Amino acid sequence: AQSVTQPDARVTVSEGASLQLRCKYSYSGTPYLFWYVQYPRQGLQLLLKYYSGDPVVQGVNGFEAEFSKSNSSFHLRKASVHWSDSAVYFCALSASSGTYQRFGTGTKLQVVP
Amino acid sequence: GGIITQTPKFLIGQEGQKLTLKCQQNFNHDTMYWYRQDSGKGLRLIYYSITENDLQKGDLSEGYDASREKKSSFSLTVTSAQKNEMAVFLCASSFRGSSYEQYFGPGTRLTVL
Numbered sequence: 405a406q407s408v409t410q411p412d413a414r415v416t417v418s419e420g421a422s423l424q425l426r427c428k429y430s431y432s433g434t435p436y437l438f439w440y441v442q443y444p445r446q447g448l449q450l451l452l453k454y455y456s457g458d459p460v461v462q463g464v465n466g467f468e469a470e471f472s473k474s475n476s477s478f479h480l481r482k483a484s485v486h487w488s489d490s491a492v493y494f495c496a497l498s499a500s501s502g503t504y505q506r507f508g509t510g511t512k513l514q515v516v517p
Numbered sequence: 518g519g520i521i522t523q524t525p526k527f528l529i530g531q532e533g534q535k536l537t538l539k540c541q542q543n544f545n546h547d548t549m550y551w552y553r554q555d556s557g558k559g560l561r562l563i564y565y566s567i568t569e570n571d572l573q574k575g576d577l578s579e580g581y582d583a584s585r586e587k588k589s590s591f592s593l594t595v596t597s598a599q600k601n602e603m604a605v606f607l608c609a610s611s612f613r614g615s616s617y618e619q620y621f622g623p624g625t626r627l628t629v630l
Contacts, residue, residue, distance in 0.1 A: 413557065436616045447521070447607055447621030448560075455616070494559065498616050503567060504550065504575065505619065509559035 406431045408497050410508035418516055419487055425480040425511045427469075427495035436498040437478040438505065439469055443491045451493075454478065465489070490515045519544035521622035523608050529628045532600040538593045538625045540608030549591040550609040550619065553577055560607065566591055567613075595627070602629040 407430045417423050429435055436455055440448040452463025459471040469480045478495060492512045496505040522541045530536045542549065548567050552560040562575030564583035572583055582594040591608060605626050609619040 410559075438618065440619075440621075445623070447609070447623050448619070449621070450618040453618060500616065502616070503548070503573070504562055504565055506562075507552075507560040509557060 406435075406497055406499060406502075406506045408495050408506055408508035410493075410495055410511050412511050413509070414512045414514070416514045416516060417485055420484050423480075423482045423485045423489075423513070425493050425495075425513065427478045427480065427508060429476050429478065429495075429497045431476075431497060431499065434500055436500060436502075437469075437471060438496040438498070439463065439467070439478070439480050440494045440496060440507075441491045442494065442510075448494060451480070485513075485515050487515045487517070489513060519620070521608055521610060521620055523606075523622040523625050525625060526623070527626050527628075529630065530595075530598045531630055532598060534595075534598045534629075536595040536598055536627070538595075538606055538608075538627075540591045540593070540622055541589055542591075542608075542610040542620070542622075543589065544610055544612075544620060545588070546610035546620070547588070547613050548611045549585065550611075551575075551581075551583060551591065551593045552607045552609065554605040554607055554624070563593065563606075598627075598629040600629055602627065 439451040495508040550565040551563040566585040605624040608622040611617045611619045
């Protein structure tokens with residue numbers, strides 16, 4: 405069975421501070437992993453994805469994520485957040501031969517002045 | 518680029534009513550998805566379709582029907598709306614399987630009175 409856990413429902417950080425959003429997955433094979441962002445009243449948009457190779461993947465707007473097979477994790481990071489990063493962030497997992505992605509419950513990020 | 522259009526944006530119905538949500542995509546994607554988004558519960562897959570006239574049940578298919586009569590469109594029917602049901606329904610599409618990123622529509626917000 406596949407599952408994704410995002411343990412933090414809400415995260416608040418100050419503008420300019422660094423950010424880490426946590427994602428843990430459960431899957432016996434090699435996963436395909438994704439981070440999506442949802443701005444208010446919009447659908448989800450892809451931030452970045454990991455298929456294989458370098459465990460650190462770069463995404464849009466300065467986001468990056470690191471895959472760890474030993475920790476079953478795919479945490480999202482940003483060095484310096486901006487108020488416009490306030491949104492809900494979803495981690496998702498797919499089996500290599502799967503037909504659908506399984507999503508976590510999301511983390512709502514609030515960036516304060 | 519392409520776009521996913523969902524209609525209507527807001528849907529208000531009565532308890533027991535049959536309600537239909539529509540989704541159109543012009544990416545020429547093979548696979549389309551319907552998700553239900555409830556606060557704090559992330560995205561739950563209702564139905565997906567890997568090609569025209571194909572339908573596959575997701576985790577939350579009970580109480581819903583779906584239809585994929587054309588490659589570009591995917592409809593979802595709430596067979597009997599439940600009172601106090603409030604959720605956002607998101608449509609998405611992707612190129613073939615789940616290892617590809619999904620593109621999302623802006624959602625239909627359902628309220629049942």
